Amino acid sequence: MRAAGPDWAFRGVMPRFCANLSMLYTEHEFLDRFAAAAKDGFKGIEYHFPYAYPKEQILEKLKGHRQVQVLFNLPPGNWEKGERGLACLPGRAGEFQEGVGKALDYARALGCRQINCLAGIVPADAPTDQVHQTFIDNLKYAAKAAAAEKVRLLVEPINQYDMPGFYLCGVGMARWVIDEVGSNNLFIQYDLYHQQRSEGELVANFQRHQDHIKHIQLADNPGRHEPGTGEINYPYVFTEIDVAGYEGWVGCEYKPKGKTSDGLGWIREWARSQ
Numbered sequence: 080m081r082a083a084g085p086d087w088a089f090r091g092v093m094p095r096f097c098a099n100l101s102m103l104y105t106e107h108e109f110l111d112r113f114a115a116a117a118k119d120g121f122k123g124i125e126y127h128f129p130y131a132y133p134k135e136q137i138l139e140k141l142k143g144h145r146q147v148q149v150l151f152n153l154p155p156g157n158w159e160k161g162e163r164g165l166a167c168l169p170g171r172a173g174e175f176q177e178g179v180g181k182a183l184d185y186a187r188a189l190g191c192r193q194i195n196c197l198a199g200i201v202p203a204d205a206p207t208d209q210v211h212q213t214f215i216d217n218l219k220y221a222a223k224a225a226a227a228e229k230v231r232l233l234v235e236p237i238n239q240y241d242m243p244g245f246y247l248c249g250v251g252m253a254r255w256v257i258d259e260v261g262s263n264n265l266f267i268q269y270d271l272y273h274q275q276r277s278e279g280e281l282v283a284n285f286q287r288h289q290d291h292i293k294h295i296q297l298a299d300n301p302g303r304h305e306p307g308t309g310e311i312n313y314p315y316v317f318t319e320i321d322v323a324g325y326e327g328w329v330g331c332e333y334k335p336k337g338k339t340s341d342g343l344g345w346i347r348e349w350a351r352s353q
Contacts, residue, residue: 092349092350092353093321093353094320094327094328095329096328096330096331097122097124097125097147097328097330097331098112098121098123098330098331099127099296099330099333100112100113100124100125100126101127102331102333102334103116103333103335103339105339106338106339109126110132110136113140113141113143114140114143115339115340116144116146117146118340119339121146122146122147123146123147123328123330124141124148124149125148125149125150125151125328125330125332126151127151128151128154129151129189130154130185134185137185137189138188141189147190148190149193149294149330150194150268150294151182151185151186151191151195152164152182152195152197153166153175153178153179153194153195153196153221154181154182156168163197163199163200163237163242164196164197164198164199164200165197165199165217166198166199166214166217166221166246167199167201167213167246167247168199168210168213169202169210169213172216172217172220175217175221176220179221179225180224182194183224183225186228187228191230192229192230193230193232193233193266193294194225194230194231194232194233195232195233195268196217196221196232196233196234196235197235198214198234198235198247199245200242200244200246201245201246210246214247214256215259215260218232218234218256218260218262218265219261219262222260222262222265223262223264225264226263226264231293232264233265233268233293233294234247234253234256234257234265234268235247235253235267235268235273236248236252236273236274236277237273238272238273238274239277240276241276248277249278250267250269250278250284250288251278253267253288253291254288254291257291266291266292266294267291267292267294268293268295269284269292269295270295270297271296271297271298272296272297272298272299272332275310276300282315282316282319285319285325286323289323292325292327294328294330295320295327295328295329296329296330296331296332297330297331297332297333298331298333298334299311299333302334302336303333304333304336305331305333305336305343305345306333307344307345313345314349314352317329317349
């Protein structure tokens with residue numbers, strides 16, 4: 080397999096691909112993954128959470144490798160105990176708002192222009208109307224706070240197979256929530272893997288909601304591995320996204336079947352076809 084080299088697989092290629100360092104290059108320590116991604120040509124970086132590391136340390140890595148911080152999530156609550164976001168959890172508004180402040184502090188320092196809000200898993204004993212109103216109120220707060228920092232707020236629908244009980248479970252529901260919140264600073268993070276597992280119709284749903292989609296993520300299905308390992312026709316999806324005029328990043332949020340660099344043949348093949 081030909082070595083990628085800096086920018087080899089990415090120069091002039093649309094859509095633009097960014098590396099999710101929470102899932103790619105896990106054969107390296109987290110702070111070493113920036114260099115590994117840069118060696119393979121990735122100029123955009125995303126990951127789930129930055130909060131275990133000082134802002135200055137991450138910024139040094141980004142600057143050293145001339146990379147753009149594309150995205151990260153708001154604090155999720157207690158991840159080790161199974162929490163997957165605070166936004167829909169009644170009685171946790173204060174903690175949610177503190178998390179928004181922390182995320183925006185990191186975004187400001189890292190030059191990140193968009194952050195994702197995880198809805199959370201619905202508590203078993205929580206009334207449905209209370210959960211929904213909590214989610215709406217928290218999104219109104221976060222969207223306004225992010226707008227003041229010129230940071231875009233996203234929400235991500237996640238499939239119910241991988242994350243049972245997650246509140247936001249379809250792109251249609253995300254659009255409905257955005258309409259109810261009524262902010263011009265709330266958009267959709269469109270994860271193709273989650274969409275495939277939830278509803279399918281990847282291209283049609285993208286086209287239907289394109290005006291509200293500001294970030295895309297990918298993985299193949301089944302297995303959540305790299306494109307080309309499953310049932311999704313990614314060359315077709317990439318072509319349609321490009322033809323539609325999508326100008327954002329596409330986050331590579333998949334579990335490599337082996338070493339990350341060894342599994343990048345899919346992106347090199349796409350680059351050669353352009």
